[in-house]
Amino acid sequence: MxxxxxxxxxxxxxxxxxxxxxxTLNSLPAHGGKDIVFTEGRLRVNIFAQRYQNTIYVYENRCPHAGTPLNMFGDRFMNIEKNHLLCRTxxxxxxxETGKCTGGPCKGHYLRQVAVEIRNGAIYSL
Incomplete structure (x- = not known):
C-alpha cells in the first residue's frame, strides 16, 4: 500500500x-505522547504528537483498519517496549517514524502524517 x-x-x-x-514541546509528557482534539460543532479532528528517539511525529489519531483512535486512555500511544505505536483496539x-503498520489487521497500511512545522519550541499546523 x-x-x-x-x-x-x-x-x-x-x-x-x-x-x-x-x-508546545515542553508540554509533552515524559512518555512523549499527546492526544490533540479539535471540535467545531459536531465535527471532530483528532491527531496526536509522539516523541520518538528525539524526533516529534504527528499523525491523525485514526487506525486505518477500524477508524478508531489508537489510544484508549490518555496520551499513551506506544507499546510496552516503546518501539512501536500501538492501536489499542x-x-x-x-x-x-513512518506510520507504516508492521503487524496486525492493517499490515502494510499507514497512519496519515500531519503537515506541521516545529519552531520556537512548539508544533504548528501547516
Missing amino acids: KKPDLLYLSDMPGGPEAGTLLV HGALFDP
Missing part, C-alpha cells in the same frame, strides 16, 4: 487553520 499524502488540517471539516499552535503495531 502506498503511503498517503500529508494531511493538512485546514483541509479537514472542523480542522484548525494553518499556523495554529498544536502543542486490535493490537496493530506502527513504525513511529
